[in-house]
Amino acid sequence: MIEKCRALWQVLSLKLVLLSSLSACTTILILHTFTMALQLDSSNPANLVQGAVWFSVAFVGFVVVQLVFQRSVIRLTETTIKAVRLDILDAVRHARLQMIEQFGQERILSAIAYDANTLSQLNQFVALSVGHLFTVIAALIYMFVIAPLGALLALGLIALAVTAYCLRFGRIHQGYERAREAEDSFFTHLHDLLMGIREVKQNALRNDSLYEEHLSRDANAVQHNKTMAECRFAHNQLMLMAALYLLAAVAVFVAPLWFALSPQQSISFVIITLFMVSPFHSSMELFRVLSQLQVSQHKLAEIKQLASEAGEQGIASSAVSFTQQLTLQKLMFEYDQGFTVGPINLEVNPGDIVFISGGNGSGKTTFMRLLSGLYAPQSGQVWLDNRPLEAAQLLAYRQLFAGISADSVVFANRYGQPMGEAQVNQWLDKLALSDKVQFRDGRFTNTRLSTGQLKRLAMVQALMEERPILVLDEFAANIDPQSRQVFYRQWLPTLKEMGKTLFVITHDEAYFDCCDSHYLMRDGQLHPYPVQPLSLVKSH
Ligand SMILES: Nc1ncnc2c1ncn2[C@@H]1O[C@H](COP(=O)(O)OP(=O)(O)OP(=O)(O)O)[C@@H](O)[C@H]1O
Numbered sequence: 001m002i003e004k005c006r007a008l009w010q011v012l013s014l015k016l017v018l019l020s021s022l023s024a025c026t027t028i029l030i031l032h033t034f035t036m037a038l039q040l041d042s043s044n045p046a047n048l049v050q051g052a053v054w055f056s057v058a059f060v061g062f063v064v065v066q067l068v069f070q071r072s073v074i075r076l077t078e079t080t081i082k083a084v085r086l087d088i089l090d091a092v093r094h095a096r097l098q099m100i101e102q103f104g105q106e107r108i109l110s111a112i113a114y115d116a117n118t119l120s121q122l123n124q125f126v127a128l129s130v131g132h133l134f135t136v137i138a139a140l141i142y143m144f145v146i147a148p149l150g151a152l153l154a155l156g157l158i159a160l161a162v163t164a165y166c167l168r169f170g171r172i173h174q175g176y177e178r179a180r181e182a183e184d185s186f187f188t189h190l191h192d193l194l195m196g197i198r199e200v201k202q203n204a205l206r207n208d209s210l211y212e213e214h215l216s217r218d219a220n221a222v223q224h225n226k227t228m229a230e231c232r233f234a235h236n237q238l239m240l241m242a243a244l245y246l247l248a249a250v251a252v253f254v255a256p257l258w259f260a261l262s263p264q265q266s267i268s269f270v271i272i273t274l275f276m277v278s279p280f281h282s283s284m285e286l287f288r289v290l291s292q293l294q295v296s297q298h299k300l301a302e303i304k305q306l307a308s309e310a311g312e313q314g315i316a317s318s319a320v321s322f323t324q325q326l327t328l329q330k331l332m333f334e335y336d337q338g339f340t341v342g343p344i345n346l347e348v349n350p351g352d353i354v355f356i357s358g359g360n361g362s363g364k365t366t367f368m369r370l371l372s373g374l375y376a377p378q379s380g381q382v383w384l385d386n387r388p389l390e391a392a393q394l395l396a397y398r399q400l401f402a403g404i405s406a407d408s409v410v411f412a413n414r415y416g417q418p419m420g421e422a423q424v425n426q427w428l429d430k431l432a433l434s435d436k437v438q439f440r441d442g443r444f445t446n447t448r449l450s451t452g453q454l455k456r457l458a459m460v461q462a463l464m465e466e467r468p469i470l471v472l473d474e475f476a477a478n479i480d481p482q483s484r485q486v487f488y489r490q491w492l493p494t495l496k497e498m499g500k501t502l503f504v505i506t507h508d509e510a511y512f513d514c515c516d517s518h519y520l521m522r523d524g525q526l527h528p529y530p531v532q533p534l535s536l537v538k539s540h
Pocket residue numbers: 101335336337339358359360361362363364365366367
């Protein structure tokens with residue numbers, strides 16, 4: 001219950017609570033004008049005028065308060081969804097790469113697509129239900145004034161019904177929790193379907209298994225658990241409404257036998273009781289809504305924690321310079337699963353071309369991520385121009401690098417990259433892409449290209465970043481022999497002439513002569529590799 005109150009407090013504002021109470025007061029005032037009018041002598045016009053004036057005041061107050069209340073609720077709903085989405089995305093962009101890899105894209109997607117929506121819609125319900133709860137409380141107080149004995153009876157019955165409600169509620173909450181877990185699993189398989197759509201379409205067995213054994217199973221689990229929870233909830237609601245109707249029946253059919261209520265009291269009591277049915281029904285929605293809120297808040301809290309525990313400190317614009325030397329000293333990184341890269345010792349000068357070779361799984365990509373600051377080292381030291389790099393400078397250090405890997409994404413949008421439009425188009429021309437794609441209004445006009453063309457476009461994108469160091473992870477794989485030769489014999493020397501420092505993962509023995517230094521990665525350790533000086537590189 002404490003958890004539920006906390007969840008409630010997180011989504012309600014003082015303004016909404018005040019508006020809910022005001023709304024309840026105006027509603028009760030309207031009720032009061034009716035019950036009073038029924039008890040006064042209706043043949044006296046003065047009574048009717050007085051009653052009508054009170055009703056008008058209460059009615060105008062009700063309409064004004066409702067208008068403000070509804071607007072506030074709508075604003076709260078829309079503000080919440082925006083804030084929750086942006087909060088998640090901000091947490092994700094600041095979390096460490098390794099944490100995001102472990103957490104999984106699909107869980108992030110389900111939080112944005114499901115929990116943020118749920119939370120915002122439920123906020124609206126919570127605000128409305130709290131408004132109705134206030135109305136019920138005000139009606140009960142009013143009932144105590146009009147017919148204290150009947151009010152006591154009503155309170156007893158309501159207490160009984162609410163207790164029974166709470167006792168059954170554990171199962172309902174469990175249903176929502178299970179449905180949410182199934183939703184996570186559904187998003188995992190949806191992610192597989194969308195990311196691997198070619199592999200899925202290619203293979204009928206995989207296609208059927210993914211759909212029938214996983215996606216359908218998850219969808220069924222969501223449906224089953226939600227239906228179960230909603231049905232139990234609907235039974236509870238029915239129980240409550242039945243209790244209130246029984247109460248009215250007692251007032252009409254039983255109380256007169258005991259002379260417990262006068263006829264006027266009976267009429268007022270029945271009016272108030274029937275009036276309470278709808279707000280009471282709606283206020284009990286709070287239980288259901290809070291239960292779902294808790295489940296979604298819990299999921300969102302996991303993502304927020306991801307960022308707070310593993311959030312990156314530092315300012316991207318803080319100054320780090322690489323004009324003389326980049327030195328890695330005993331740099332180490334280890335995955336939780338146990339693979340270790342390092343200790344790495346390396347010295348590189350601006351304009352160097354460094355080749356890295358090595359077998360599959362030897363740690364080349366991991367090393368490149370460590371080198372370019374995407375992974376934070378667990379120990380060791382990076383030196384830039386003979387100055388030690390501090391942990392808070394990691395983000396700024398990362399801005400020295402631009403990278404291309406096998407799974408690089410080429411964005412159509414420039415997303416803040418500084419290079420001017422004319423220069424980007426010159427690069428497209430130099431890389432023989434200008435007949436396929438141009439750069440206009442901050443966007444590439446086309447990104448639907450062949451694998452080799454996309455690689456060249458990825459190179460343009462990396463150059464647009466205007467970074468001093470380029471990290472190329474098997475760039476020359478999947479490109480034709482002629483383009484490969486152009487890459488090694490023309491592009492690399494050109495980039496070197498431009499002052500770029502290049503780290504290139506390569507298996508192309510025919511071009512092993514195109515570098516200043518060459519290393520072999522084996523079991524996470526970097527070893528020198530025999531290498532020829534760049535002066536011997538033939539130019540074509
Ligand atoms: N995100 C990760 N989490 C945990 N372990 C990982 C992760 N990425 C890679 N590894 C492990 O680290 C080891 C080195 O992988 P890495 O990708 O660095 O090798 P590689 O030399 O680039 O291989 P390849 O030539 O096949 O691309 C592998 O054993 C792999 O299982």
